[in-house]
Amino acid sequence: MPEGSPDRPRAWQRLWRRAGARTALLVLGILVALAVLGPWFSPWQPQALDWSQLAQPPQLGHGHWLGTDRLGRDLYVRTLYGLRLSLALSLIASGVSLLIGIAWGSIAGFAGGRIDGWMMRVVDVLYALPYLFIVIILTSLVARGSLWVLLVGLGGVGWLTTARIVRAQTLALRGREFIVAARATGLAGGQIITRHIVPNLMGTVLAYAALTIPQMILFESFLSFLGLGVQEPHASLGNLVYGGAQEMESAPWMLLGPAAVLVALLLCLNRLGDGLRDALDPREY
Amino acid sequence: MLRYLTGRILGLLPTLLVIVTLSFLILRLAPGGPFDQEQGLSPQVRANLDRAYGLDQSLPVQYAHYLRGLLHGDFGPSLRQRDFTVRELIAQGLPVSLTLGLAALLLALAVGIPAGIAAALWQGRAPDHLLSGFAACALALPSFVVGPLLALVFALHLHWLPVAGWQHGMPRYLVLPAITLGLPMAAYLARLMRASLIETLRSAYVRSARARGLGAASVLWHHALPPALLPVVSYLGPAIAFVVTGSLVVESVFGLPGTGRYLVQGAIDRDYPLVLGMVVVYGTLTLVLNCLADLLYGALDPAVHHA
Numbered sequence: 001m002p003e004g005s006p007d008r009p010r011a012w013q014r015l016w017r018r019a020g021a022r023t024a025l026l027v028l029g030i031l032v033a034l035a036v037l038g039p040w041f042s043p044w045q046p047q048a049l050d051w052s053q054l055a056q057p058p059q060l061g062h063g064h065w066l067g068t069d070r071l072g073r074d075l076y077v078r079t080l081y082g083l084r085l086s087l088a089l090s091l092i093a094s095g096v097s098l099l100i101g102i103a104w105g106s107i108a109g110f111a112g113g114r115i116d117g118w119m120m121r122v123v124d125v126l127y128a129l130p131y132l133f134i135v136i137i138l139t140s141l142v143a144r145g146s147l148w149v150l151l152v153g154l155g156g157v158g159w160l161t162t163a164r165i166v167r168a169q170t171l172a173l174r175g176r177e178f179i180v181a182a183r184a185t186g187l188a189g190g191q192i193i194t195r196h197i198v199p200n201l202m203g204t205v206l207a208y209a210a211l212t213i214p215q216m217i218l219f220e221s222f223l224s225f226l227g228l229g230v231q232e233p234h235a236s237l238g239n240l241v242y243g244g245a246q247e248m249e250s251a252p253w254m255l256l257g258p259a260a261v262l263v264a265l266l267l268c269l270n271r272l273g274d275g276l277r278d279a280l281d282p283r284e285y
Numbered sequence: 286m287l288r289y290l291t292g293r294i295l296g297l298l299p300t301l302l303v304i305v306t307l308s309f310l311i312l313r314l315a316p317g318g319p320f321d322q323e324q325g326l327s328p329q330v331r332a333n334l335d336r337a338y339g340l341d342q343s344l345p346v347q348y349a350h351y352l353r354g355l356l357h358g359d360f361g362p363s364l365r366q367r368d369f370t371v372r373e374l375i376a377q378g379l380p381v382s383l384t385l386g387l388a389a390l391l392l393a394l395a396v397g398i399p400a401g402i403a404a405a406l407w408q409g410r411a412p413d414h415l416l417s418g419f420a421a422c423a424l425a426l427p428s429f430v431v432g433p434l435l436a437l438v439f440a441l442h443l444h445w446l447p448v449a450g451w452q453h454g455m456p457r458y459l460v461l462p463a464i465t466l467g468l469p470m471a472a473y474l475a476r477l478m479r480a481s482l483i484e485t486l487r488s489a490y491v492r493s494a495r496a497r498g499l500g501a502a503s504v505l506w507h508h509a510l511p512p513a514l515l516p517v518v519s520y521l522g523p524a525i526a527f528v529v530t531g532s533l534v535v536e537s538v539f540g541l542p543g544t545g546r547y548l549v550q551g552a553i554d555r556d557y558p559l560v561l562g563m564v565v566v567y568g569t570l571t572l573v574l575n576c577l578a579d580l581l582y583g584a585l586d587p588a589v590h591h592a
Contacts (some may be wrong), residue, residue, distance in 0.1 A: 125303050131573060132530040133564055136552045140315040140560075218427055225429045226537060228551050238429075245538065247431035249441055249448075259430045265537050266425040 014279040021275030024268040031265055035084040044074035047233050048080045060255050066257040069243060079258050082235040083265070089150055089236075090216035096155030097216075098209055101162025106193050106201075108163070109170025118169065123160050131157045135219070150229050154219050165208055169201040184204055210276045214269035218231060237262045246280055290580065297572045301565070305355070308564045309348055312557045322365075338364060351561070360562035366555040371562035379543035379566070381451060385535065385543060386528040388463040393470035393524070398517065400471070401478025402510075408483055416475060423472035428531055432465040432538035449540040462539045466531050470524055477516050485513040515586055521578040529567055 015021050039046070042065065050064075058067040058075075066075040108119035126134060135153040142148045173179060174197075180194050186219035217237075223229035224238025232239065237258055244255030320334055335341045339350060354361055358499060360371035404416040439461060440448040452458050485491060486509055494508045533545035544563065551559035 125300050129304060129564075129568055130526040130529045132533060133308075133548070133567065136548060137311050137560070139562070140312055140552055140555065214425075221427065222429065222534065225534065228549065228552065241430060241433070245429070248433055248437050252437060255433055255437070259434070263426055263430060266427070267422065270421070270425050 012279075015275050018275050018279075020271050021279075024271040024275070027264060028268045028272065031083065031261070031268070032087065035087055036056070038080040039077050042074060044077045046077045046235055047073065049073060057251070058257070067251070067253040069254055070247065075240075075254065075257050078235040079240060079261055082237045082240050082258065083261055085230060085235070086217050086220055086237045086262075086265070089147065089154070089220050090213050093151055093154035093158060093220070094209060094212045096151060096203065097158030097212065098162055099159075100155065101159035102166050102198060102201075102205060104159065105163040105166025105168075106170045106197050109167040110174060110189060110193050110197060112171075112174070116167070116209055120164075123163050126157075127160055130221075132222075136224065136228065139223070147230070150220055150223065151219055153223065154216050155217070158216060162205065162208060162212075165204060166201055169204055173197055173200055207277045211270070211273035214266050214273065217266060217269070219264075220239045232254050237265075293576050293580070294573065297569075297576065300572060301568055304568050305352075305561065306348075308561055309351065309557075312555075312560060313344060315555070337481075338362065342472055351558075353465055355565065360565070363556055363559050365383070365551075365559070371558045373549055374559065375544055375562055378542060378547060382532050382536065382543035382545065385415045385459065385462055385466060385532050388459055389466035389470065389528060390524060390532075392463050392467035393474055394517075396467070397471035397474025398478050398514075401475040402505075404475065404479040405486065406505075407483035408479075408555035414480075415567060417479075420472035420475050423468045424476075425467070427534075428465050428469070429534045429538055431461065432461070432467060432535060435461050435465060436539070449538075451541050458539075460533050462541060465538065466528065466535045470527060473574055474517060474520065476522055478513065481516045482509060482513040484552070485509045512584075515582065518578065518582045518585060522575040525574045525578070526571055529571060 016025075044064065050068060052072070053064060053068050054063055054070060054072045055073075056068045058065060066079060068074055074248045087147060099229070104119060104123070108116045111119075134157050136195070139149045139153045140157045142152055179192060179196055182196050187195075220229055221236065221238030221241065224236045225242045227239075227242075230236035230239055240258035241255065241262060244251075244258055248255045300393070320331060332341070339347060342350075351361065358372070360375070363369045363371050363374055366374060398421075402418050404413045407413045436448050439445050446460055447458055450458055491504060491509050494504045499508075518584075532543060533548065536543040536545040537549070544566075547559055548563045550556070551563065
């Protein structure tokens with residue numbers, strides 16, 4: 001069993017005790033529920049054009065709750081679909097980058113010596129570049145407009161910090177008695193890494209992962225805003241904000257609705273990530 | 286010291302070479318070419334185009350040719366923006382991007398450091414909570430949301446400032462972009478400054494300075510602040526990378542004629558030399574500035590000695 005597991009319920013309790021984290025969790029729950037269930041409450045389809053309702057401001061009752069865009073598409077449904085896409089993409093991309101980072105960092109840390117030197121050198125070189133350059137170069141590998149672009153680009157950058165954290169932890173674990181004992185029983189290096197090292201660094205990695213998700217959402221919307229990510233007619237929070245910014249002079253609601261959802265999501269995830277890090281970090285208490 | 290400096294800068298060359306080589310390979314291995322989007326291109330014309338730009342030659346030959354050009358400061362022709370070399374395009378945009386980046390950085394330092402000091406001095410009281418809450422919001426808000434919102438309020442409703450454009454860098458046109466780019470940096474700096482000053486104020490030498498009967502202002506200026514500024518200096522490296530990427534979006538929001546659009550448009554058009562040129566210029570810039578930030582840190586921190 002991982003060493004951290006007896007502490008885990010207490011970490012959750014510590015998290016829950018913070019008012020900020022509790023509010024963030026609550027708002028986040030509402031947002032996720034809206035993303036999953038919200039579109040069902042509205043009669044509109046995300047890509048259906050309503051020619052009688054072009055660029056309408058928000059109206060209550062049985063109209064378009066967040067208004068419509070230039071093409072008469074319902075912004076409430078589109079925003080929730082965008083939210084759904086952003087959440088799904090960021091979760092998958094965080095998962096991918098965590099997997100790469102854990103594998104890279106634990107192998108480098110466990111192997112040590114020259115292999116470690118070269119592997120971490122690669123991370124250093126990639127770190128030196130502004131991440132957007134890496135993402136943009138990576139996205140050219142896949143056809144534009146496919147979601148793979150985002151997964152490759154986002155997952156390909158996010159692993160760098162994880163790899164560093166995991167390597168540092170692995171170096172600390174490598175000399176511990178239970179690893180030496182595992183070695184003495186003749187266990188192969190790969191098995192030591194998967195059975196003994198990785199489970200022991202999950203606590204640290206999870207705290208970091210919580211802060212990766214909002215970053216991924218930010219990257220995704222950033223790329224979609226620049227026209228490199230999710231393409232029309234699909235909706236993502238990034239390209240909805242972009243579309244809204246184009247029309248804000250005559251139709252500010254096209255910007256305000258999606259922007260409010262994006263900001264609420266990022267604020268809550270950041271607050272939650274900070275709270276989780278504090279709750280898991282024993283130095284704070 | 287000089288030997289150390291040249292050593293550090295020369296040490297950047299292999300890193301840069303690796304970055305250029307990797308980018309070159311990935312861009313060339315990627316599917317799709319720069320002339321795919323042109324309609325009705327006969328195979329003959331296409332072959333001629335490929336030959337004119339040397340795209341028909343083998344990859345190693347193209348690579349060698351590119352590197353030879355780089356040594357002479359030649360980034361090659363842009364494949365999509367005819368009649369322009371990559372160097373001309375980047376030379377046009379770079380002053381705009383650098384002005385914006387510098388303005389944002391100065392703004393962040395001018396706002397973030399005093400805010401952090403104020404929050405540290407009033408730790409746990411109203412100004413601290415106010416500033417910390419503000420910083421959390423500024424950090425969570427993406428620049429492509431802040432930019433349009435600022436333009437909506439200050440340009441479209443209040444008519445204080447222009448909505449977008451550049452006009453040869455007139456200060457009026459620089460205000461909103463610089464605020465948009467500098468705000469998250471200011472928030473980060475304020476947090477950094479607050480945490481570091483709180484820690485320094487608790488340290489033994491600050492207590493002994495107080496014990497010697499020095500006034501609060503003197504203790505702050507001469508004893509607490511100089512060491513507390515060190516984390517701020519070490520943030521300068523990441524800040525440079527942040528400015529570079531951030532200005533991409535801010536330029537796009539405010540329609541500034543900087544270099545950001547070349548990177549994005551170049552990637553969309555598969556304009557290899559343009560994207561590579563951007564990678565070389567910004568890679569060099571980031572690496573050298575990072576190195577200088579390191580050196581500045583070393584010069585300020587008495588615990589670091591360059592042998």
